[in-house]
Amino acid sequence: MKKNIQIAIDGPAGAGKSTIAKIVAETLGFTYIDTGAMYRAVTYKALKQNIHLDDETKLAEMLAVSTIDLKPSEKGQLVFLDGENVSAEIRSNEVTSSVSQVAAHARVRELLVAEQQKLAANGGVVMDGRDIATHVLKDAELKIFMSATVEERAKRRFIDNEKRGIKSSIETLKEEIALRDKMDSEREASPLIQAEDALFLDTTDLSIDEAAQAILKLAEEKMA
Secondary structure (H helix, E strand, O other): OOOOOEEEEEOOOOOOHHHHHHHHHHHHOOEEEEHHHHHHHHHHHHHHOOOOOOOHHHHHHHHHOOOEEEEOOOOOOEEEEOOEEOOOHHHOHHHHHHHHHHHOOHHHHHHHHHHHHHHHOOOOEEEEEOOHHHHHOOOOOEEEEEEOOHHHHHHHHHHHHHHHOOOOOHHHHHHHHHHHHHHHHHOOOOOOOOOOOOEEEEOOOOOHHHHHHHHHHHHHHHHO
16 A cells, blocks of 8 residues: 655756646645745735834744645635635745845744644655754655756746746846846754755756656655
8 A cells, every 4th residue: 555655856946846846746636735836926015014124023023823725726825825826826926025134033934834734744745845854744755856957947937937927038047047046045943954864865867857857756655
């Protein structure tokens, strides 16, 4: 009998984590947990309420009285913040450029990590983010660290923005991604690093399907 394992996928912005994690989860019949969307929701609400993004105490207080729900749908996972569907709003350029600042706060991470661990407690989950294997799901049966070159990640984000009707330039995106890598890797609270027992997957020259199939093969071996 196959067991419901935890699959943790970490990596920098634009590596393809969320897209690939969704495919893996759907193929295995697992629950997909988009931790990045949870941090985006917090950032979106803070911006709406004009809370300074460096004010850890006020951000934590706001989060403590907020509800973030991830709901599957035919159009993919929807993100609800205090009962409102904010799936599109949390993908704006303003949120994207600010989310690392919010995610750097230890208290914010502490509150969201506790929620993420609850969601994953019974296994059968695929979770992606920056510190899943190193902090959120330390005992996950399968850990992947996924990355790609800055150039490739900027190109992917550019195409994604075009589909959403968001104007951007590849050069600006490269700068933003490089800065976000620096912020995520150098933050004090759960920095972006590869877990010692994580497998490295370079997606620069892989299609989405090829990357997903590579992880699915590893998952089948773990579940056997």
